[in-house]
Amino acid sequence: MPYVTVRIPRNNSIEKKRKIVKAMTEALVSILDTKSESVIINFEEVEREDWAVGGVLHYDKNSNKQEDRNR
Numbered sequence: 001m002p003y004v005t006v007r008i009p010r011n012n013s014i015e016k017k018r019k020i021v022k023a024m025t026e027a028l029v030s031i032l033d034t035k036s037e038s039v040i041i042n043f044e045e046v047e048r049e050d051w052a053v054g055g056v057l058h059y060d061k062n063s064n065k066q067e068d069r070n071r
Contacts, residue, residue: 003030003040008046009058018042 004024007019025039049059 001038001040002032002034003042004028005042005044007044007046009048010044 006020006024008020008029021041024041025036028034029036029040032047051058053061
C-alpha cells in the first residue's frame with residue numbers, strides 16, 4: 001500500500017489538490033501495479049515563510065520580487 005506525503009504551500013485550491021491526487025494515483029497504480037484504492041496521499045500544507053531554497057527564505061524571495069515590481 002503506497003502512502004505518499006506531499007508538502008505544498010498553504011492556500012492551494014481544492015482543484016489543484018484534486019489534480020495532484022489524480023496524477024499521482026495514476027502514476028503509482030501504473031508503476032507499482034497496485035489498485036487505486038490502495039494509494040494513500042496525504043497533504044502537508046506549509047507556510048511560505050517556513051521553507052528556504054539556496055539559503056534564502058521563500059518568503060524573502062517573493063518579497064524581493066514584489067519590491068522590484070513596485071520600483
